[in-house]
Amino acid sequence: MRQTLVVGNWKMHGSRASVAALLGEVVGSLPAGAAETAVCPSYVHLAQALELCEGSAVAVGAQDCSHMQSGAYTGEVSAQMLVDMGCRWVILGHSERRQYHSESDNLVAAKLGAAIEAGLRPIVCVGETREQRESGEEEIVVARQLRGALDGQISLAGLVVAYEPVWAIGTGLTASPEQAQAMHAFIRKCLVDVNGIDADATRVLYGGSVKADNAAELFAQQDIDGALVGGAALKAGDFLAIVGAGHG
Numbered sequence: 680m681r682q683t684l685v686v687g688n689w690k691m692h693g694s695r696a697s698v699a700a701l702l703g704e705v706v707g708s709l710p711a712g713a714a715e716t717a718v719c720p721s722y723v724h725l726a727q728a729l730e731l732c733e734g735s736a737v738a739v740g741a742q743d744c745s746h747m748q749s750g751a752y753t754g755e756v757s758a759q760m761l762v763d764m765g766c767r768w769v770i771l772g773h774s775e776r777r778q779y780h781s782e783s784d785n786l787v788a789a790k791l792g793a794a795i796e797a798g799l800r801p802i803v804c805v806g807e808t809r810e811q812r813e814s815g816e817e818e819i820v821v822a823r824q825l826r827g828a829l830d831g832q833i834s835l836a837g838l839v840v841a842y843e844p845v846w847a848i849g850t851g852l853t854a855s856p857e858q859a860q861a862m863h864a865f866i867r868k869c870l871v872d873v874n875g876i877d878a879d880a881t882r883v884l885y886g887g888s889v890k891a892d893n894a895a896e897l898f899a900q901q902d903i904d905g906a907l908v909g910g911a912a913l914k915a916g917d918f919l920a921i922v923g924a925g926h927g
Contacts, residue, residue, distance in 0.1 A: 708919055805820075834875060
């Protein structure tokens with residue numbers, strides 16, 4: 680049985696005061712027997728988050744990493760640097776990185792390889808735009824993103840895939856449980872053909888306006904193994920409710 684995983688993606692939000700307040704409540708009130716839990720703050724708050732989560736059941740990850748190990752790459756942060764800090768997770772290929780930074784499938788693949796080599800647990804994001812869904816291309820797009828990131832990797836142990844329909848990120852729109860389940864089942868079917876992956880054991884998360892009031896219904900679907908949470912992860916009560924909706 681796949682363990683439910685809930686990851687909070689804080690994006691470009693937070694201050695030292697808000698991080699202390701948020702994690703103080705999350706760490707102090709994490710429900711017993713809840714889902715596996717992680718938070719991914721901005722780079723500047725990673726050290727603080729790691730200190731606040733030390734010894735707790737809340738893991739810490741980053742929102743991105745470089746595809747390079749070291750060198751003259753101003754502004755970049757390597758996967759090994761994140762491991763050295765104590766990070767366990769890293770989000771890769773988020774639609775906002777693809778949209779605002781023009782990240783290609785090849786670049787996501789290179790970042791994935793670097794993350795795996797460094798020992799980070801990667802969360803690879805895939806998802807279609809509203810236009811692509813309305814034109815019936817959602818499966819073509821998601822399959823291409825999966826192949827682009829995963830094909831040719833030396834190892835994919837511990838891989839997590841996050842399905843985030845772009846049209847549901849930060850819009851208040853959410854794929855219906857049936858829509859989400861259909862795409863998650865399709866993703867799992869695609870993973871069967873990827874070398875080095877046990878498709879049945881690989882966790883596939885849903886992301887896209889996940890809230891306290893829809894988490895349980897989403898998690899009840901056969902192929903949805905948790906959530907990559909955006910806005911709701913910034914409110915301790917909402918995030919804890921989502922975590923509590925999953926099983927440990």
